[in-house]
Amino acid sequence: MxxxxxxxxxxxxxxxxxxxxxxxxxxxxxxxxxxxxxxxxxxxxxxxxxxxxxxxxxxxxxxxxxxxxLDFTCMILVLGKTGVGTSATSNSIFGEVKSKTDAFTPGTKRVQEIVGTVNGMWVRVIDTPGLLVSSADQSLNGKILASIKRVIKKIPPDIVLYIDRLDTLSICNGDVHLLCTIRDAFRPAVWFNAILVLTHAASALFDGLHGIPISYETYVSQCFQMVQKAIRQAVGDMRLVNHVSLVENHPSYKTNRAGQRVLSNGQTWKNDLLLLCFASKNLAEANSFLK
Structure with missing residues (x-):
């Protein structure tokens, strides 16, 4: 094995x-x-x-x-609300524009599969239209999720990236309802195989409660806990813990000497995110030997 x-x-x-x-x-x-x-x-x-x-x-x-x-392929399903950077993250993974993006209107109009190599490894990304939290848009969400199910019916994804924005993150009842809609469409197991991705990680952040300044790490931790709590409510399992990955997709943001995009702490976020994806795939393959 x-x-x-x-x-x-x-x-x-x-x-x-x-x-x-x-x-x-x-x-x-x-x-x-x-x-x-x-x-x-x-x-x-x-x-x-x-x-x-x-x-x-x-x-x-x-x-x-x-x-x-390498003889290796990883399929990644990207989900998120409209405007959070799902397509921009897909483009960043490949290091080139594979999917149209727009700062003011939804860039991705339909579910599409993007295939390419990253550092000699085959990656398949299912880029999807942004979902909406308004109760009036639930029928549209249902159509989007149904089209996603048709695409992944033959080849299930190895990992799911659920994307939200770090700089404007807020969780409301609409968010929890959206997470429940995703759960119902793909079964609760979808959240046990998901990585939480927070985009705009290099943006200027707000102060904490009561206007008191907090550290970057504390802010990230608070945001992660908010989304994690909402996911747990949707799944009905308060023990669930998802990995979190910080992402900055702005093309003019700083890079290291190797040309890799880095966060303010020097973290090469794309490599770290892909490592989490590939690790999840390897563990899933190992678990299949025990069944």
Whole structure:
């Protein structure tokens, strides 16, 4: 099993300029090792403790790095309210304009599949029209979600990105109702396989409660908790915890020496977001061995 899960995870991390010491990589490898132990015990009886053969991985890594593209594909479904940057995030993932965007009107009019390579890895993004929170627009939301279901019927997405804005985030009853509509369309499991993406992460932020200035990290934490609480209400599981990723899509925002877009703290957000997506796919494949 490790030949089809652990090794690709290392290769993917390397393509995304991440090391085995990365927290996400280490957590994935730990869980893959545990799954491998269960699988071997189930099929071959008792086995010894899992040991990670790093030398063998390095040899495979060097061999695979000689290939231009890896034998790997990840399908990502992008969902969000209109105006939050769903299409802009899709474009940023590929590093080029694949989907039309507009600052004042919805840029994406229909569900569309965008396919391309990112650092030698195949990525398929299902870009979708923005959803609306008004109760008067629920019929339109239903039509959009129905068209999404038709597109992903044959090939389910590996991960779902639910996108909202960090700089203007507010949660109302309409938001919770929208999350419930998404739940009903795709079943509650959709939220157990979702990453919360907050765009406009480099924008000037508002003060906290009562006008008292707060740190950037505190503001992000408060926003994440608001959305997470709404998702938990929609799912009916107060234990659910989703990963969160900060995104800045503005084309003129700063980059590092490698030309990668970075946040104010120097984080290369695209690589970190893709690592979360690829890690989720690897873990899902590992779990399938245990069924």
């Amino acid at each position: 490790l030949s089809t899960t652990c090794t690709p995870m290392h290769l993917l991390a390397r393509r995304l300029c991440q090391t085995p010491d990365n927290y996400v990589v280490r957590q994935v490898l730990y869980r893959l090792g545990f799954a491998d132990q269960l699988w071997r015990s189930k099929n071959f009886g008792r086995t010894g403790p899992f040991r990670f053969d790093i030398s063998n991985l390095i040899e495979r890594e060097i061999e695979a790095s000689r290939q231009e593209d």
